[in-house]
Amino acid sequence: MSEFAIKAENLAKAYRLGGKADDYQTLRDVLAGAAMGPVRAFRSLVRRKRVIAGDKRTIWALRDVSFEVKTGEIVGIIGRNGAGKSTLLKVLSRITSPTKGQARIRGRVGSLLEVGTGFHGELTGRENTYLNGAILGMKKIEIDRKFDEIVAFAEVEEFIDTPVKHYSSGTYMRLAFAVAAHLEPEILFVDEVLAVGDVLYQKKCLRFMDNVAKAGRTVLLVTHDMAAIESLCQKAFLLDRGRLILAGDTRQVIDAYLSSTYVQDANNLAERTDRQGDGKIRFTSISVRKKDGSPIDVIQCGQEVEFSLSYVRHSSVIGHLSLYINVLTLSGQQMLLLGNAMLGSNFDAVPETGEFSCVIDRFPLLQGQYSVNLLCTINDIVADYIPRATEITVEGGDFFRTGVPAPQNAGGMLIPHRWRVSE
């Protein structure tokens, strides 16, 4: 008998976007309704609104996802933002229930969707360890037994009876992670916890994941860190707009993901649903181009680069229009903020469809993978905001035009600067 640990059959999860819709409820509506018909008003209080397929405001975060994970397998889940990765983990860890379909899970589940959940600043390290342990599903005797080990792992011996609000953020993270790392579930769900924290922390995380892998536990791992997935997982799932489009050998899935992201629809924003704002302006696509207008796959550091953002205007009334392009590392660190308002050049009237473009004379970021957030505000009210609108790859280049290449493996950015020596 082949033992499965997780078996999902046609899992689907729908969310409904609230907003302009007139059926968005406020208590006022319900009360006003109560005056008309008490029974109906009561029912609307109790009813969880039905999801209507085909309704524009319904977003299917997961659609017909079926798979089987065998005991002891480590599976990486990849996909663009908004592809449903986190939703899948939430459904499997029973934080939210599916709209359709079902899943069977065999074994004690631990989910690590965040480290340090429930930490309270006023409580000491010791108290938080117990509280967080209990939240993650550990028994008190289990925590008692592992307490010294956790403290040693986090290297917080001397601060263990200090309120955690006095901790440095590094120490805080170390403790939070140490508690999580001592969870011993049979099945573990991990969401992006590897991406935060400093290098030392990340190393610890990887070592932890390695140990988990060797201990024969079943793991579902969501991360944007392809290197981690490649080294830890034998299998990978690729999700795209809620569908499981590929499952199989890790390398093969990663290749499929990379080619799909960068070549095909990565830059089409019209159908992105993970956006916010009132929609007076909607970005429809983003592209990164060279001086001559041809698209670039890989930006050279120091190259002249143009970001161009196509848009559609849905409102006739347009005021002060500000655009922001925010470039972040994949772990979420902000690197670069570009914005017309900061330059004192807001747009006041724009054609109904068109293209905003932003030119950077010399692209300053060093090699690496970055993601780009887009924001458009009109009179300081958000019109459109798209997190991770696209991802860009940067390679080292000759930023200073000196013929001396930028050092390998250095992160961060370059800016024009001068040196001198004085007596």
Place this chain on the structure above:
Amino acid sequence: MNHERRGASVNHPDGSTGLHKIRLLEQPSETITVESNELTNNRAGTEGEHSGVELSAPPNEVLIQPTQRWASLNLGGLWEYRELLYFLAWRDVKIRYKQTALGMAWAVLQPFLAMLLFSIFLGRLARMPSDNAPYPLFAFAALVPWTFFANSLTQASNSLVGSADLIKKVYFPRLIVPISVVLGGLPDFALSFFVLLIMMAYYRRYPPLTLLVWLPLLVILMMITVLGVGLLLSALNVKYRDVRYVVTFLTQIWMFATPVFYPASLLPPRWRLVYSINPMVGVVDGFRWALLGRVNTPELSIMISAASALMILVIGLLYFRRMEETFADVV
């Protein structure tokens, strides 16, 4: 509708880290309401089966499914998570008076100051009757349970929203959150009750021993009442943040509808039983009766209050349970 500025929370289908990264820019807040399809499936997700399993035991299977219309209450799941319940209640107690100069003294000061005010304005000036007990004692005997009720109710109503972090990131029976708040209020109650005993000694009033038997039952009745109303309000608060403002007002009105600063005997006898549908009438009247003794015994009124409290609890549980599955999506 200016929905961009609404203070509601964001719960994205993808709980992405990238979302909050543009911190220096204005963050839009858009509400996403979530619906659960009302499939007539045979069985709801079986709660609590998974986490209590010992590592050596054969793995239990958990079935994850869309929720049923009226899911069963599943109190077994609650038992599995009793340690978490304990830790959350303990956390509430621990942090309640952190960074206050007076600390635990507040537990006593709140009802005590109210008692002083009532005694001066109502006892002295307005000559409010007090069933032959000294007015300060008469008021304090009611304020001790009332303060517990009012504080716990306010906190319980905000408990789910206040624990949004937990609810979105970890699975556990959500009932634990409001229950832990109610349990966490007990140390405060015990402390002010102790002061009440001191006051009784000062006035040389000794409770009739037979009636002391009633006290634990009255405490339970008090907790059931808070829990029932708290469950309803906390679940409503997830969807309608209006509740936060309603609660303040509600507890004020409720105090007038409860014999806190006046005796229940002020009401015409024929209204007394209808009045007892308010469960806190039975609690407060019962406290006075058990501690101070009185001519007419309020057993019947306590019974009515108890029945009404149980009814509220059942309604609260059902509503809470029904909404439970959507909390993580809406909160």
